[in-house]
Amino acid sequence: MGSIELKSVRKSFGAVDVINGVNLTIPDGAFTVFVGPSGCGKSTLLRLIAGLEDTSSGQILIDGKDATNIGPAQRGLAMVFQSYALYPHMSVRGNIAFALKMAKQPVDVIDQKVKRAAGILNLTDYLDRKPRQLSGGQRQRVAIGRAIVREPKAFLFDEPLSNLDAALRVQMRLEIGDLHHSLKTTMIYVTHDQVEAMTMADQIVVLDRGAVAQVGSPLELYNKPNGLFVARFIGSPTMNIVTGPSADKRGAATIGIRPEHLQLSKTSGEWSARVRIAEHLGSDTFVYVEGEGVGPMTVRAEGEAELKPGERVFLTPIEDRLHKFDKDGKRIGA
Amino acid sequence: MALKQSMGKRVGMSAAAWLIGFLIFFPILWTFLTSFKSELDAFAIPPKFLFFHWTAENYAEVQSRSNYLLFAYNSIVLSVGANIVGLIIAVPAAWSMAFVPTKRTKDVLMWMLSTKMMPGVGVLVPIYLLFRDFHLLDNRLGIGFVLLMMNLPILIWMLYTYFKEIPVDILEAARMDGASLMNEIVYVLTPMAIPGIASTMLLAVILSWNEAFWTLNLTTSNAAPLTAFIASYSAPEGLFWAKLSAASTLAIAPILILGWFSQKQLVRGLTFGAVK
Numbered sequence: 001m002g003s004i005e006l007k008s009v010r011k012s013f014g015a016v017d018v019i020n021g022v023n024l025t026i027p028d029g030a031f032t033v034f035v036g037p038s039g040c041g042k043s044t045l046l047r048l049i050a051g052l053e054d055t056s057s058g059q060i061l062i063d064g065k066d067a068t069n070i071g072p073a074q075r076g077l078a079m080v081f082q083s084y085a086l087y088p089h090m091s092v093r094g095n096i097a098f099a100l101k102m103a104k105q106p107v108d109v110i111d112q113k114v115k116r117a118a119g120i121l122n123l124t125d126y127l128d129r130k131p132r133q134l135s136g137g138q139r140q141r142v143a144i145g146r147a148i149v150r151e152p153k154a155f156l157f158d159e160p161l162s163n164l165d166a167a168l169r170v171q172m173r174l175e176i177g178d179l180h181h182s183l184k185t186t187m188i189y190v191t192h193d194q195v196e197a198m199t200m201a202d203q204i205v206v207l208d209r210g211a212v213a214q215v216g217s218p219l220e221l222y223n224k225p226n227g228l229f230v231a232r233f234i235g236s237p238t239m240n241i242v243t244g245p246s247a248d249k250r251g252a253a254t255i256g257i258r259p260e261h262l263q264l265s266k267t268s269g270e271w272s273a274r275v276r277i278a279e280h281l282g283s284d285t286f287v288y289v290e291g292e293g294v295g296p297m298t299v300r301a302e303g304e305a306e307l308k309p310g311e312r313v314f315l316t317p318i319e320d321r322l323h324k325f326d327k328d329g330k331r332i333g334a
Numbered sequence: 335m336a337l338k339q340s341m342g343k344r345v346g347m348s349a350a351a352w353l354i355g356f357l358i359f360f361p362i363l364w365t366f367l368t369s370f371k372s373e374l375d376a377f378a379i380p381p382k383f384l385f386f387h388w389t390a391e392n393y394a395e396v397q398s399r400s401n402y403l404l405f406a407y408n409s410i411v412l413s414v415g416a417n418i419v420g421l422i423i424a425v426p427a428a429w430s431m432a433f434v435p436t437k438r439t440k441d442v443l444m445w446m447l448s449t450k451m452m453p454g455v456g457v458l459v460p461i462y463l464l465f466r467d468f469h470l471l472d473n474r475l476g477i478g479f480v481l482l483m484m485n486l487p488i489l490i491w492m493l494y495t496y497f498k499e500i501p502v503d504i505l506e507a508a509r510m511d512g513a514s515l516m517n518e519i520v521y522v523l524t525p526m527a528i529p530g531i532a533s534t535m536l537l538a539v540i541l542s543w544n545e546a547f548w549t550l551n552l553t554t555s556n557a558a559p560l561t562a563f564i565a566s567y568s569a570p571e572g573l574f575w576a577k578l579s580a581a582s583t584l585a586i587a588p589i590l591i592l593g594w595f596s597q598k599q600l601v602r603g604l605t606f607g608a609v610k
Contacts, residue, residue, distance in 0.1 A: 073514075086507075099511035102513050
């Protein structure tokens with residue numbers, strides 16, 4: 001069990017409103033990702049759920065019970081910090097066992113649980129080492145192990161992979177995914193990396209300036225962003241945004257088209273453009289062009305497109321993959 | 335990054351460093367040497383450096399004339415005792431300022447530091463009169479209290495800078511792990527802060543040990559520490575250089591030895607927070 005519900009949650013630091021009335025339901029067992037640019041309040045929201053910050057107003061329900069005013073220790077949640085926050089003076093064993101020791105569990109139970117967690121996380125050989133003798137990935141695993149042994153109602157991850165190098169990040173991402181699969185415990189994961197959000201989440205919560213911009217599955221957000229903010233934020237490379245005659249013609253103030261939904265031609269098309277640079281990834285080519293009258297755009301071409309800087313190309317959007325927005329940046333139509 | 339220097343420059347730098355080190359150390363060395371001279375050799379001109387008649391009679395004389403052990407005992411009790419009490423006050427104070435700061439925390443810290451800026455002589459008369467009226471003159475409790483108040487700002491400041499270096503995440507992790515405030519202090523913060531607490535304590539003990547202004551003015555015999563022991567050898571009827579040196583050597587030896595063995599901690603304490 002571990003459903004979490006936020007009702008009109010607000011948080012201000014002095015005169016600054018960091019969270020402006022968030023209503024949110026996190027279903028039991030779901031992998032929910034909070035994503036947004038830095039300063040959008042996603043970490044603060046997580047800390048409010050954890051109990052490390054007090055709400056200014058509103059309610060936080062955990063499993064239907066009001067947890068707004070109870071301390072972090074009593075909420076039954078476990079948190080994995082960006083900095084790992086391992087106890088530097090304790091061995092890996094001591095770190096993982098700490099919460100159980102605080103809960104005054106019998107020694108043999110602690111020992112058994114620590115061994116099991118270490119087994120799951122491939123830490124068995126490192127139990128007697130100190131955190132400083134571990135690599136970044138191993139430290140992160142210890143932090144996760146510390147969370148697992150408590151059998152929490154939910155795991156809270158605060159940008160847990162941002163201190164790891166790219167390769168390790170992909171690996172740990174998979175490991176956290178596997179972990180969610182086998183434990184089936186509610187997980188809330190904060191990140192500013194939309195790729196992490198897209199690949200891991202059952203449900204993504206996009207935050208913008210302390211408010212929820214949109215909640216939905218990764219593909220819902222990709223296919224039907226409810227506004228320009230989400231449209232720009234989800235998807236990589238970023239969606240191309242076009243205003244002016246091309247948008248007017250389609251009855252919108254702004255239209256958006258993803259780089260993978262632009263057709264590239266050397267002979268004809270809706271927009272004429274000059275190639276600025278082509279990035280060859282092997283499987284794809286990202287072509288950055290300067291469109292005439294529509295400004296800079298990004299095109300994703302399959303395979304190895306033979307393009308040189310300065311070359312003239314033509315672009316045509318796939319009509320049914322176009323996103324239309326009104327003058328307030330809201331989505332038009334379904 | 336290694337700075338490449340020519341051989342000559344390196345030799346020059348080493349020589350300069352040794353020279354400066356020797357100059358700083360010279361008074362202590364001279365005191366030590368003088369303590370083994372006869373009173374006549376002690377002020378001989380030209381000074382005798384190593385070739386004099388070595389004698390330990392000054393130490394015997396000093397020992398028989400005054401009770402070194404009582405003074406040493408007072409020094410230990412006062413400097414260690416006052417600072418243990420100081421730590422008990424300073425740890426929670428520094429802690430709350432480091433981890434639960436308010437808008438006024440910086441002001442409070444500055445105010446505490448400002449109390450160190452006033453010369454002690456400015457309050458000597460009122461404090462002396464208070465001590466007289468409360469029968470605290472030449473009383474260990476009285477002088478201990480003054481030493482405590484004198485060091486408290488330093489204790490709090492140093493501990494504050496140490497605690498500031500401890501990542502708050504780790505304390506929050508302990509809170510998430512179900513640790514009570516007490517458990518957080520005992521199992522997480524204190525073990526992490528032990529090096530800081532130790533070097534703070536060490537520095538404060540040295541400062542108290544060497545404190546001469548208040549100890550000379552407020553104590554005479556019963557509660558007098560080693561500073562008073564040294565001073566008693568510069569009598570109005572004439573200086574006894576050799577005996578004064580012997581007394582000085584005896585007085586500074588314990589703290590010098592303590593400092594020597596803990597120099598690593600001390601340097602860390604003095605420069606903590608200077609980098610990073």
